[in-house]
Amino acid sequence: MRGGAGSGAEARLRAGRRELAYAVLLGVAGAGLAIWSVTRAWVVELASRPAPLPPVREVRAGADLAPWLPALALVMLAGWGAVLATRGWVRRLLGGVLVGIGAAVAAGGGYGLVAGLTGAVSRQWPLLCLLGGGLAVVAGVLTMVRGGRWPAMGARYERRAGAPAGPVPSRRTVDAWDALDRGADPTDE
Secondary structure, eight states: OOOSHHHHHHHHHHHHHHHHHHHHHHHHHHHHHHHHHHTSEEEEEEEOOSTTSOOEEEEEEHHHHOTHHHHHHHHHHHHHHHHHHOOHHHHHHHHHHHHHHHHHHHHHHHHHHHSOOOSEEOOHHHHHHHHHHHHHHHHHHHHHHHGGGSOOTTGGGSOOTTOOOSOOSSOOHHHHHHHHHHTOOTTOO
16 A cells, blocks of 8 residues: 555645546536537527418527527637646636636526517527536636646646757657657657
8 A cells, every 4th residue: 555745646636637627527518518509499480471371480599599609608618628728827717717608608598598589489498508607607616716736738748857858869660759758859850
């Protein structure tokens, strides 16, 4: 059994990775749910026409009722990718921005629930949009509060201190891979 200070640091690192994964998955799920729900039919209106013509059926999706909603949901989805690529106070700031975007998406879903729309109104799609924005808000708050302690995505690929740099002496593929492991650029001649 392993003990000491190293195992405590490893446990914190694993917990940080787990929290990061949960937050990003929750945020991506919320963004995906919002994107999907705004493309569905929120309202179906029938406009009568003189006989013998049938009524005109007009389907309006959430994107038709609130054209800004799909754009915000896509920005929210991209923001969760940015959370993976950032670290420290930038990640926490990004979490705050994602809280605001998630709240705006949830407000768009709430608008679809309470708006006095005419025709056959479908309430499940605005509700799912509201839920997606809410999930992103929860993930954003988690990122704001805990994101500064989470590990960075590319830390394992950064050059280690004291790693030799320079060209690879031979042209074998194995040597090139070994040079990459040392932190050297095998294409640098």
